[in-house]
Amino acid sequence: MDMQLIKPLLPIIFFSSLFLSLASAQPHPIAGYAYYENGSPAANAIVNVTNLDTGDKITNIIVGQNGYYEFDVGSPGVGWSDGDRINILISGTGEYEGWKGTAVITLNLTAPYQIVPDIYLSYEGVKIRITKPSKGSQISGKTFVIGEVEGEAIIDKVEIKIDEGEWITVQGTKNWSYLLDTKYLDEGNHIIYARAIIKEENTSVVADVTSVQIIVKSTESKDTPSFEAIYLTLILLILTSTKKLRL
CATH class of the missing domain: 2.60.40.10 (Immunoglobulins)
Known part of the structure; x- marks a missing residue:
């Protein structure tokens, strides 16, 4: 063509x-x-x-x-x-x-x-666990939060926090613990977070994070009289005693 x-x-x-x-x-x-x-x-x-x-x-x-x-x-x-x-x-x-x-x-x-x-x-190579309390545990008063960190990396520190609170450094690294006082927590569900911190070239790096849900129960017994009940009882006793003395 x-x-x-x-x-x-x-x-x-x-x-x-x-x-x-x-x-x-x-x-x-x-x-x-x-x-x-x-x-x-x-x-x-x-x-x-x-x-x-x-x-x-x-x-x-x-x-x-x-x-x-x-x-x-x-x-x-x-x-x-x-x-x-x-x-x-x-x-x-x-x-x-x-x-x-x-x-x-x-x-x-x-x-x-x-x-x-x-x-x-x-x-890679770092795993943090909360071994106590377990998921769904009901706790009250003072209780230890216990955990461990696996891996060959050198752990600088372990921190925990409750719900959206501040991170707190705990005792120990590979095996760690923290004494939790539930009197500062409302009754009901809460989440405990734990994280492992390592050092890399003078920089803190979060190596792993885990969490567990707990249930906080009140330490007050239903059979324990309230302050108001005790106060009223004392007033009645005083009034009764005063009346008897007048008689």
């Missing part, structure tokens, strides 16, 4: 091909949430996405304050293939630096999008 006849048609062929390409382009968003082991969202975490079959990586990743992240592997985009294995590595920031969590999913381009199961971050 004469090229002179084809040249005028090239722009039409190009834009027709471009239109068909754009029309057939399908984004494929992948999204999920990341949390620390204590349930708090991994806000502004660092997300790395790697195709385990090709070695390619994605850098255009949306990360939110609530632990949400999102990226697109559709076309136009990285153009990965259906069935590729995708590794998602999430790293904590700030006081949670050193915490990591990962998930591997299989790319399914036949679906409009994919949701990654929740990823929970932890500090």
Whole structure:
């Protein structure tokens, strides 16, 4: 065919091909949430996405304050293939630096999008536990909160807090304890949090966090007379004694 006849048609062929390409382009968003082991969202975490079959990586990743992240592997985009294995590595920031969590999913381009199961971050090699009281225990008066920390890392300190209170440093590290006085707590459900702190390059890092729910019961017995009852009884006794003396 004469090229002179084809040249005028090239722009039409190009834009027709471009239109068909754009029309057939399908984004494929992948999204999920990341949390620390204590349930708090991994806000502004660092997300790395790697195709385990090709070695390619994605850098255009949306990360939110609530632990949400999102990226697109559709076309136009990285153009990965259906069935590729995708590794998602999430790293904590700030006081949670050193915490990591990962998930591997299989790319399914036949679906409009994919949701990654929740990823929970932890500090490698360190695990803190509350051994006493156990979940749902009813406690009253003074009671010891006892726990342990597993792992080879050197623990700088262990801290606990009740509900949304201040963090308090406890006695011990690998094996630790704290004497809790429930008279400062309202009756009902409360949560005890415990966290292990390590030192990395003169920086304090939270290595692990755990929690347990307890129920605080009043130490007052229902059979014990109240102050008002005792006061009224004394008044009656005094009045009775005074009346007898007058007689």
